[in-house]
Amino acid sequence: MMDYNRAVRVRAAPAPSGSLHVGNVRTFLYNWLFARHTGGTFVLRIEDTDVSRFTEEAYRAVLEDLRWLGLDWDEGPEVGGAHEPYRQSERRQFYLEAAGRLVGGGKAYRCYCTAGELKQRREQAQAERRKPGYDGRCRRLTQEQVAAFEQEGRSYAVRFQVPDEGVLDYEDLVVGKIATHLDQIDDFAIVRSDGAPLYHLAVVVDDGLMEINHVIRGDDLMSNTPKQILLHEALGNAVPAFGHLPQVLGPDRKPLSKRHGSTSITDFRAGGYLPGALINFLALLGWGTSDDTLLSRDELVDRFEVRDVHSSPAMFDTKKLDWMNGEYIRMLDDCELAELTQPFLAAEGLIDQPPSAVQAQNVQHAAPLIKTRMRRLSEAPGLVGGLFTRPEIDPAAAEKVLSVEHVPELLRRASVGLAEIEPWGKEQVEAALRAIAEEMGLKPRKAFGPLYVAVSGTTVSAPVFDLIALIGRQESLERLAIAEQLSRELSGAVT
């Protein structure tokens, strides 16, 4: 079927506009999987030709995101390679040289139309229901007209001359056979009138120079492909194979974008997602096998085939990601989980950064208690916050649980019971409290609910016997006292 006798060379080509968007990450991931699966080379190239739009900070964010995700590149910024540099802003000479060759060879020409003229003609064309692209007028300029423009010092852009008719077709790696009528494509600009090389030129020159032989990218770029094939041919490059990935959709079935909320890697990281889970999830968006859904990086690499990638768009389903992230959290051992949880506790001010020895110890104890209860690391503070600081009692929980008639009595007895325990430990705490529940003839649910509120401030948290044991006798008794007081007020008022 598909023949990879050439060593595969693919690239990720982000425009550095800050933390990466998950949609782009999926594209990069597929390239990466393809390279790793075939033993090929994964190149990272930064597409920052439009210098005014991009910052150094955004550039670093991109590298940082890729590293966090574990998508390592074989050639590119900071690792080097045979085709340096890997930032387009530093490769201008190559583009200009290529543009010169194209003009010299009669494959491209100077266009003296101004932005204003172009805009006006475009609008007129649209008004007349004609296609809005460039009309090719500067192609037919006479010697005299050119001389006149040059005389008045008018600046020019460089346009690629596209054949007026004919059909260009290619076999798309994921979509299949694609045919384009060349009359649909107008003479597109490859160098701006201020001398800045444009996207199409830069991409084609770089893909040629870097010997990229498989271009896998979003299908929003699909209609660019004929243009780029034409450019490759004009430049004498080996034309790479192209594959176009469908968009990742938001819950409203529109392409996923900022307005859907958190879509950048930074957001997911801050939201408590693990890179492995995100990778696993993204890989399955548009590609998959029937049997397994939890796939390690190696398994993904092993099974991934570009030809199995879907040509239909997929929706980004946060629910499934959350579930999967929970699965990945459960695969962590307690030490790893404690380590990963620390920043989230610190962010809530529950522990110091770095944590004190006691705090670190407590986080370690907390890990097994929260492991099965979390889908995202950011949920840790809500589950075990009470371990580090005395929580506010949630009014709703108090109203619901503490206002019940038997509760003051229950909490008082619990205090007495806990005061007498010797030695202090989880088993003893549990035994004592269960004994009290039995004495009072209370079902576990009724008996322990108020304890949760007293200790955690809410009815939802890590198991309460563990919490009490970890918090210690002194602090536990104080919290019980506070809750008992509140309970007296509430139950008195209510009944």
Added chain:
RNA sequence: GCCCCCAUCGACCAGCGGCCUAGGUCGCCACCCUUUCAAGGUGGAAACACGGGUUCGAAUCCCGUUGGGGGCACCA
């Protein structure tokens, strides 16, 4: 307006002409377990967009319709 792409449960994936009374996973519902909440276990509801062909036979191939998306820049 013109060009291009897409179409299986709510979602993701399996299905490559008979094994499909359409399978798995998430989510949802119910039950079990249970100190809350989870996790775990068991079971359940839930889809081939529509219309024509081709074929002995179509979710699978072809053509239309409808619906969705993308593109038509001196952005990338």
